[in-house]
Amino acid sequence: MSNLSNSKLEISAFELGKLWHYFTRYIDSFLLTGILILMIVGLITLYSATGGDINKISKQAAHMLIALSIMWLVANIPLQQIMRLALPLYLLGFILLVGVALFGEINNGARRWLDIGITRIQPSEIMKIAVPLMMAWYFDKYEITLRIRDYFGATIILLLPVLLILRQPDLGTALLIAASGFYVLFLAGLSWRVIGGLIVAAIGSVPILWSFMHDYQRQRVLTLLDPSQDALGAGYHTIQSSIAIGSGGIVGKGWQNGTQTQLDFLPEQSTDFIFAVFSEEFGLIGNSLLLLLYLIVIGRCMVITANASTQFTRLIAGSITLTFCTYIFVNMGMVSGILPVVGVPLPLISYGGTALVTMLLGFGILMSIQTHPKLVKT
Structure with a gap:
């Protein structure tokens, strides 16, 4: 009986292995791992930014599942399609x-x-x-x-x-x-x-x-030069986020211990300014680790771009990779006060579904480029 049970377990494990291979055959595991780690960091930071709002956390988790499903679907589409x-x-x-x-x-x-x-x-x-x-x-x-x-x-x-x-x-x-x-x-x-x-x-x-710029757009540029000229208006976002980043110091104040966040001084702290929340709580060390995670994802995307075998795949892979870099640079620059406030989320970290779906759709294309090499005309 024990031999029969072991055989059944072996068959079940084999079938599960085949099923797992079927679902992941067009997924780049290295890139996916980096994306998932950043998403987990996003959920942890969002929990603190929202004061433990389970409803918002649940919605973001649902956004992530939808975005990952779309990424998987696109990764399975041949490049000709x-x-x-x-x-x-x-x-x-x-x-x-x-x-x-x-x-x-x-x-x-x-x-x-x-x-x-x-x-x-x-x-x-x-x-x-x-x-x-x-x-x-x-x-x-x-x-x-x-x-x-x-x-x-x-x-x-x-x-x-x-x-x-x-x-x-x-x-x-x-x-x-x-x-x-x-x-x-x-x-x-x-x-x-x-x-x-x-x-x-x-x-x-x-x-x-x-x-041709609207008044509020002009004000954003002027505020970049001197946020204190309108400290309670257009300059408020920049001033408060700069205080949050600076007060984090080297090691940060600890998860859920950021005063700018918990006392609601930070505006849009779950979306555009979530980097300020992260910086205040995890400090320079946390920011360095976050940048390292981003660099790992970017590095993998660059490898996929370098291995692309046609003009089309090289161009689209390179554009997706560099645009991802632009998201990171613009958001961090905006929150740090070196760029005007333009409403760009921090990739894979900020709350929101639309930008997340768009981003993972792009990653799905990259995975398709990496895992369908034989389907591409060389």
């Missing part, structure tokens, strides 16, 4: 952005959401993936005969949605999408001479851009 989705996804996102401009709901002076009956959606989030995907597809299509006019065509693909998003207005999202598109242009071989010209043109257009 992902390429075919580039044009339809971009056109869908662009049509929805036009819909927002015409029929979108206005909240707090911004028109960013579109009611489609069963739910509300924010089409600009779709474009965070659709724009670099479309541009990578475009450059892959013209790879053999690539000319300077093709770069202009790609720039138009980028500018159309960016201008619509700026009109909402949503400066933070527009900058992130512009950055993701620029990375594709750069990785596609845009010459340094042209890049230098674009930088000069951008600097020269600052007075024109200033005239």
